Amino acid sequence: MSKSNNVYKDAYNRGLRLLDETRSLPSEPELGTLLGVSRTTVRTILARMEETGLIDWNKRSKTVLREPRPDDFFPEEETDTLAEIIERSFMLRLLASGAEAGMQINELELAREIGVGTTSVREFLIRFSRFGLIEKRRNSHWVLKGFTRAFALELTEIREMFELRSAAAFAALPEDSPVWVDLDRLEDEHRLLAREIAVRFNEFSELDERFHRLIHRASHNRFIVDFYDVIAMIFHYHYQWNKAQERERNEVAVQEHLAYIAALKSRDLAKVDAACRKHLKSACHTLLTSIPEGSQPQRA
Amino acid sequence: MSKSNNVYKDAYNRGLRLLDETRSLPSEPELGTLLGVSRTTVRTILARMEETGLIDWNKRSKTVLREPRPDDFFPEEETDTLAEIIERSFMLRLLASGAEAGMQINELELAREIGVGTTSVREFLIRFSRFGLIEKRRNSHWVLKGFTRAFALELTEIREMFELRSAAAFAALPEDSPVWVDLDRLEDEHRLLAREIAVRFNEFSELDERFHRLIHRASHNRFIVDFYDVIAMIFHYHYQWNKAQERERNEVAVQEHLAYIAALKSRDLAKVDAACRKHLKSACHTLLTSIPEGSQPQRA
């Protein structure tokens, strides 16, 4: 079967949302930029839209004929990339079952279980290895290092180093830097979320990532910026996994962010340092509570 | 052709060196541990050794019949892993020709040029991406970020953070920790090298890596330890590329290492900090001199 057409399906679904906004669609290159795909894919999309009677397509004219119905959309699960599918399966295994540290990972078994080729699994494992949770034995299998306390502490140590430095760099940015506008906008979003925290608490995770990424970017260091991928991945699954006191935790975190933002705006380095440390400390604490006590650091 | 038998060839060559030491060889499992390969490979090796009249092999008895000759060895280039071959080709391209930042990398072209399959090139690029020199455009090509001044500075920034912290952790290690013995041994090697620097200056690079890795290990943080891979890779190619004043540079570095070692032994954190900073500063300076002035940081 070679390659799935998830790029097309995902772009098609997003394309459907453009239909009810205007009575006719823009040019092919424009649609390409809008959807983030090549013109080849745009044309495949348009062809199907015509086929299903959504639009009338003749060269430059692309007239919308009707509103898209729910059944016009491709099912969500068909729009995921293979990498996403594999990652989800893998993380489920890692977090759910008794994934002991030291356990060996079998490419073939994983591939069969998920129903994909070994190449994709191999590529995933290589990409995933930078998160520090698995390790390769030279021309042999992969070894699971486990989502342990030690891991969480090591991750936090680096995160603190990087974020303190980034935050300091952020606070030192000139008045006219565009980041202050971004920060203001984020502050507003935080206030809004704080007000409606009772019902919208699950929206925090996304806001959290945007906020921290903005700060890390101020470091102007690719290694710091890239390291946030590790944190984001861990917290992404952590949020999905540990739902205990989610509302309370997020409520606290939002307030910490607001204090952190205020500190940044004050440009007082001592305040920034304190606010950052405080927030990271509670983030680390939350992370630690979701790790089973049994997971102890292993010896090499 | 599928998979090359470089593991066997490399282990065979190393196995030849065991022949002149003893009149008979140990058991198969023992040989496996010694050479770091499976028993399957050991048996392939023994089979060939018998075939070429090097040993007489009958079950447990493996008697050495003659000393290995130069032509018994497999050629060096056949013992490299594909990953090594690809990395070398790629780095040569990156450092040699006008590898402009922003240039796009073509998997197919690279594979054809090196004479390997695309899968291996893809896997290499994924592994290599963590060094921060290339970047992937979602379902499209890779982009070269370039070996620029900005890269060297960002690398150095992280290196300094990590090494200062590791060095401090090192100095705080208890008297009976085995690292002090390792450090003593390294100090001896440094003194020896210092005495014969005129002829052995090219042996410094290997000693340098061992020294810094020892220090980084004291951090007990996988992200810090793993980051040294980035530094090691960069300096490995840097040493091969920039031969200007190699002797002088290494002579200075050896002395800096000795001062650094003395500081660690004194356990005086201020001294450690100063010695570490001084050494890293000159290492960074050396690295910068090998980067062409034209390579300026690019805007996204």
Add this chain to the structure above:
DNA sequence: ATAATGTCTTTTATCGGGAAAAAACATTTT
């Protein structure tokens, strides 16, 4: 002449297959 569309080519993503190497199991030797 610029920017779109139409068509063709190249590259990426993924699979299945096969040889090398590892690992597991069975049998023999000390």
Add this chain to the structure above:
DNA sequence: AAAATGTTTTTTCCCGATAAAAGACATTAT
């Protein structure tokens, strides 16, 4: 019975092939 050797199975590594997607070139419309 512990550890080696002999044999078989499984897994990893890597290639070539193919569909999806991107990109390049040619043509047409404003």
